[in-house]
Amino acid sequence: MQISRLESFALEKLLQPQSNHALVTAQPALRVLERVQTTAGFYSIIQLPASLQALQNSTELEWPFKLKRLKAKGYFVCWAESExxxxxxxxxxxxxxxPELSLEQFA
Structure with missing residues (x-):
């Protein structure tokens, strides 16, 4: 599957502090292997192109957010599932x- 606008947005927010521009610029080549809606949001498993490696196994990145109209708070988080x-x-x-998160909902 293609990476969604929301997944792309989340990765940009998560990786910006790490200055991992190689991963951000490679987003068009990223493939989503699995995308699951949960009662608290969603999770996605993203396949990286062969030219990139995932984050170090010990690295977990988190970015907090607020939703505009719903007065809800949450966070994006990503980590290496494999290499x-x-x-x-x-x-x-x-x-x-x-029921579905969209870019327009984020403050």
Missing amino acids: TTLCLEAVISKGVCP
């Missing part, structure tokens, strides 16, 4: 999770 895959997760930790 060639990342797990990306969105979690609503306070408030109600909408």
